[in-house]
């Protein structure tokens with residue numbers, strides 16, 4: 218099948234008010250460097266709204282939409298939005314190289330989602346192979362790109378990607394990110410509700426990993442400060458940890474979070490692009506190679522810069538409840554990381 222290349226109407230950066238509205242941030246319309254973003258799994262539940270949100274980002278000059286099928290339609294549709302990025306759709310493995318070439322950021326929401334009753338680890342058998350083959354192609358066609366891994370189980374797919382890149386000789390720990398932004402988005406929303414403060418000004422770091430108890434929101438560091446009682450903090454922590462399951466159950470077999478994930482993925486990609494462009498003080502929580510704990514990968518606040526990770530920030534002061542949560546999450550996170558590493562090296 219031939220690649221569908223769709224040129225968007227506007228070549229120069231503009232700042233549609235819808236972009237500000239959707240991403241909750243304002244962008245400069247000053248001339249920005251050329252930046253190519255590729256989305257792998259672009260025709261999926263996350264992929265489609267994520268493609269739209271990334272198309273709205275004026276930091277993006279080229280948007281490459283790849284999936285095993287159905288991307289020509291998504292690309293044609295998204296390309297009609299009057300924002301800067303030129304859109305190209307690619308379908309099928311033989312077009313993956315073209316989709317990836319020259320990418321600055323590759324976002325991966327490819328793979329199957331959960332159904333009620335499943336854990337994220339239940340997705341491993343299918344998604345590990347998908348992620349592995351996509352990462353082999355990334356190593357070949359755009360080894361310098363920042364990789365934003367959304368596919369679950371993130372606690373294992375990120376280590377898989379690292380091992381694939383190591384084998385290919387392209388691994389740079391500064392360029393591989395597990396996207397845990399949805400945990401932060403949820404923690405902010407739930408905290409604002411309980412603290413009765415405007416959500417726009419709320420910050421809550423979320424550390425650890427991206428599954429159940431490995432998701433550790435640090436409400437003791439939430440701002441603005443609100444002296445919430447212990448039982449409320451415990452309930453907020455549990456709701457953040459179970460946020461994905463809440464959506465899976467509500468969707469009743471029709472998949473997991475897609476719209477909130479697309480929003481979170483777009484925010485995180487925007488942070489990566491700003492870092493690449495040299496915007497100072499871009500700090501977000503993400504699952505990266507880390508020495509913050511004894512585990513080789515861990516989510517914490519990370520300063521993003523021109524080469525990806527500029528600095529992995531420490532955890533800061535923890536409450537006793539958070540210290541206990543930190544110790545409790547380590548065995549599960551360790552075993553998910555090891556499972557990913559083992560898979561990548563034996564298959």
Ligand SMILES: NC(=O)c1ccc[n+]([C@@H]2O[C@H](COP(=O)([O-])OP(=O)(O)OC[C@H]3O[C@@H](n4cnc5c(N)ncnc54)[C@H](O)[C@@H]3O)[C@@H](O)[C@H]2O)c1
Pocket residue numbers: 257258259260261262263264283284285286326327328329330331340344347351366367368369370371396397398399400427472473474475478
């Ligand atoms: N990190 C997070 O916070 C987070 C949040 C929500 C969902 N997820 C995960 O994201 C993944 C995608 O979820 P979804 O709801 O979009 O699923 P979906 O089934 O709606 O879409 C997945 C897409 O991936 C495509 N795909 C499958 N194999 C592929 C391959 N080899 N190359 C390219 N594309 C391929 C499919 O064709 C499909 O279009 C799931 O693993 C889900 O668990 C992660």
Ligand SMILES: O=C(O)C[C@H](O)C(=O)O
Pocket residue numbers: 330331337369399460461462464465473474
């Ligand atoms: O819960 C899921 O399976 C999807 C995702 O990881 C989420 O947190 O919503």
